[in-house]
Amino acid sequence: MKTLTFLARSGPYGSSKAKALLDMVLSAAVFEQKIQYIFLDDGVYQLLSDQDSAQLGAKNVSAALPALDLYGVDRIYLDTESLQARGLQSRQLLIPAQPCNSDEIRSLIADSDMVFSL
Amino acid sequence: MGRPALTLPHGRHVALDKDGYLARLSDWDIEVAAALAHQEGMTLTPAHWDVINLVRQFYQEFGLSPATRALVKYTGQHLGAEKGKSLYLMTLFGGKPALTISRLAGLPRPANCF
Amino acid sequence: MSTLHIVSKSPFRTDALQRCLSLVAPGDSIILIEDGVLAVNLSILGERISGTDVSCFALAGDLIARSLTTAGTEIQQADAASFVALVCEHRNSISYG
Numbered sequence: 001m002k003t004l005t006f007l008a009r010s011g012p013y014g015s016s017k018a019k020a021l022l023d024m025v026l027s028a029a030v031f032e033q034k035i036q037y038i039f040l041d042d043g044v045y046q047l048l049s050d051q052d053s054a055q056l057g058a059k060n061v062s063a064a065l066p067a068l069d070l071y072g073v074d075r076i077y078l079d080t081e082s083l084q085a086r087g088l089q090s091r092q093l094l095i096p097a098q099p100c101n102s103d104e105i106r107s108l109i110a111d112s113d114m115v116f117s118l
Numbered sequence: 119m120g121r122p123a124l125t126l127p128h129g130r131h132v133a134l135d136k137d138g139y140l141a142r143l144s145d146w147d148i149e150v151a152a153a154l155a156h157q158e159g160m161t162l163t164p165a166h167w168d169v170i171n172l173v174r175q176f177y178q179e180f181g182l183s184p185a186t187r188a189l190v191k192y193t194g195q196h197l198g199a200e201k202g203k204s205l206y207l208m209t210l211f212g213g214k215p216a217l218t219i220s221r222l223a224g225l226p227r228p229a230n231c232f
Numbered sequence: 233m234s235t236l237h238i239v240s241k242s243p244f245r246t247d248a249l250q251r252c253l254s255l256v257a258p259g260d261s262i263i264l265i266e267d268g269v270l271a272v273n274l275s276i277l278g279e280r281i282s283g284t285d286v287s288c289f290a291l292a293g294d295l296i297a298r299s300l301t302t303a304g305t306e307i308q309q310a311d312a313a314s315f316v317a318l319v320c321e322h323r324n325s326i327s328y329g
Contacts, residue, residue, distance in 0.1 A: 013294070013297045014241075014266050045298055051298060051299045055296060085244070
């Protein structure tokens with residue numbers, strides 16, 4: 001089994017990157033690989049609860065996050081420095097994510113067979 | 119060049135996409151589901167409807183058409199562990215249950231289902 | 233001769249907000265749109281506009297989508313119509329992409 005790491009680095013609505021990476025994660029999950037989904041930089045905004053994109057005419061990207069568990073994606077991590085730099089708190093998050101510091105994220109990346117970043 | 123369409127009783131036509139899924143999700147109703155099932159050589163029973171309604175609930179909740187693994191787990195959570203098995207879904211809907219169920223439920227083709 | 237400064241990029245990914253804050257002049261307005269609204273709670277923005285006659289706005293649809301609010305800031309929410317009105321009220325506008 002390969003370890004595939006996905007780095008979510010973009011905000012949820014400024015581009016289609018968040019949705020594209022999520023689709024890659026869900027596709028990879030079908031192959032039952034070890035998947036690490038790491039939210040950092042502006043990617044931490046993807047995890048905020050109470051997103052409502054109706055006025056933008058866009059799909060709510062965060063709606064799919066609670067389904068990750070059903071897809072067997074349960075290694076979800078969060079860069080605490082990114083969260084703090086943006087004045088956000090983990091209690092504002094829609095799904096549980098394991099808080100990590102930079103050292104821990106570096107070692108998650110180092111242990112990966114493949115890394116995708118969007 | 120005709121676009122793919124499903125013909126229903128009373129001359130009603132419903133547009134399909136190139137994979138045979140509904141072009142417009144809002145066109146779906148019970149009659150459409152029954153006609154799509156007929157195309158697949160199936161007659162829908164209450165057991166089929168339980169799963170079709172559940173997959174529509176999944177789409178409402180998460181904005182996704184489920185892949186098989188997620189569908190199996192979700193079925194187990196909502197319809198009971200004995201139904202949360204891929205064999206149960208394959209008995210009802212054939213060899214590729216996730217694709218067939220989303221089609222009958224009027225949802226887009228599951229993006230991450232091969 | 234006022235100018236509307238339009239910031240559409242995340243302050244954490246580009247220098248759009250910084251460039252805007254260094255060019256904004258008294259009587260000007262700033263509007264945050266798209267990923268620009270991610271700056272809504274940043275102290276560098278709050279401190280720059282506080283006690284000045286620079287008005288700052290953020291597009292409501294972009295805020296709500298991202299689960300952000302202007303509560304506790306001096307930033308006002310704007311809808312699409314008020315965005316258009318702001319463009320008309322100012323002599324010039326500058327986009328920071």
